[in-house]
Amino acid sequence: MELTVGDAAARTGWSARMLRYLEEQGLVLPRRTRAGYRLYGLGELNQLRALRRLRARHGVELSDLAFAARLRRDADLRAAVDAWLAAADDHGSWIEWEQRKHERLLAA
Amino acid sequence: MELTVGDAAARTGWSARMLRYLEEQGLVLPRRTRAGYRLYGLGELNQLRALRRLRARHGVELSDLAFAARLRRDADLRAAVDAWLAAADDHGSWIEWEQRKHERLLAA
């Protein structure tokens, strides 16, 4: 039950082109047959469907997810980012800023 | 010891334009004088300098940081992203993929 790129595309709502792109971005990595054909198993199919939901429901961009992945592997980076955010939290009250952002959106 | 936007820019290596942009993105939020002038204190100045280091040393984009901030506040989103990444980790061996990416870069 391993699908080739076209079939995997058909069953997940992505295009074959995008499946190749997602691999290039390191987000969904199918194994390959000896001849080089991509093979998508159950795990990958679920990843692909979940990815669409993430985008649709939470407005997460592919680059965002790629960055989150990077954060998870690179402890050094994670520490730096966390430190920055902690300092920012400490400081600015983005709560009211968020309020204003909301108002800006309503005005549009 | 609170600086107006031009001075803060001069001392942090950003342009005044970018300081306004960073505020718009919710990354560095100065307080305001009654007349609406931005005021940057020590905390903000440090944030600004740290932000430049993050970009220079780790190649972090502003949008990446904005997303990380979003992750930190929105527990729902964080759970969704974490779940996705965990499944992905479980699965694909991005280690060798990372290897290939590296090779691609060397070839350029």
Place this chain on the structure above:
DNA sequence: CAAACCTTGACAAGCTTATGGTAATGTTTG
């Protein structure tokens, strides 16, 4: 009051992301 700041809002250039297409070529299968 005039110079030198600041404000917001808009337009624009250059770069990146996300996506589609095409071409040349290799693989699988009826």
Place this chain on the structure above:
DNA sequence: CAAACATTACCATAAGCTTGTCAAGGTTTG
């Protein structure tokens, strides 16, 4: 073997991000 797939490598485009600049107007201060 021929049809229907797949591969990589490009080129193209639309949308978004980053940054600069300009205009019309408000504020501060010598």
